[in-house]
Amino acid sequence: MRILNPMGSLTLHKLPTIDFSKENLKPGTTAWNKIRKEVMSALEEYGSFVASYEKIPQLQDAVFGALEELFDLPTQTKMQNISSKPLYGYVGQIPVVPLYESMGIDDANTSEGMQAFTYAMWPNGNEGFSEKLLAYTKLAAELEEIVVRMIFESYGVEKYCDSHLQSVGYLSRVMKYREAKENETKLGFVSHTDKSFMSTIHQNQVNGLEIKAKDGEYFGVDLSPSSVVVMAGDAIMAWSNNRIKSPHHRVIMEGKGRPRYSIAQFSFMDGTVQTPQELVDDEHPLQFKPFDHLEYLSFFSKEENRRLECALKTYCGV
Ligand SMILES: O=C(O)CCC(=O)C(=O)O
């Protein structure tokens, strides 16, 4: 489809939207197999897709109301939250991305993780905040698990799926992007690939996310209230032996008169990321050596490694 991108030029790209709202979406059913096919072709083409999920719209107001309340806290308070993982602590007021502010929430899809976070932010915790955010983070984890099951099945390695899902933990990054002032950069988030296995991204009704297609062109993602972007991270790129590539993406704030809030949830493996032997053969020689997921995160968190074109290849490429 030909559509205009924000720069006014023609683009051939539009992220596919896949509907996950079917009741009883169960492995083995016709509906499951149909969606699985759509998921695989989108992931192999764009490394991402838009999932529409009817349970999401009713959570929107609560989730973004909660994020407004959080970002209104004094900076001193917000700075206390130091995620246990490198790269996901409080970020605010960096000259290259002055519009951007974020905080990380470890184990964000569990009551314990959310509690620990709210007790760092509010003297007596914040039950309302926990409830509102958990309703979303649990859904996002559930959605990712469905997608991961489809991927494992589709590559004929479903026997490894349960142990994979058991080894995965979720970390959320909540973000606020203010509007750019005149003469200020519109860049909200510099171009990067995610270091996760997979990621999900949800936003309030202010667009800004752009994804780089294989031909090098960035194109905007238009998200409806029921949508979540599902995106491949570097770890699934290694795991899939390069069949699925983690796409570069960035955020550009075009100025909609109000801030953009988003919540990205990342899955990390507790231990080694390793390509299943079934995905390696003469036509597909091994591309990446096994590596410890969290050690890769530490590697990337070093200043000198941030600028690498493909940190994954440098770190563990064969
Ligand atoms: O805010 C967004 O839409 C994207 C954020 C992102 O790419 C990230 O946190 O890794």
Ligand SMILES: [Fe+2]
């Ligand atoms: Fe990202």
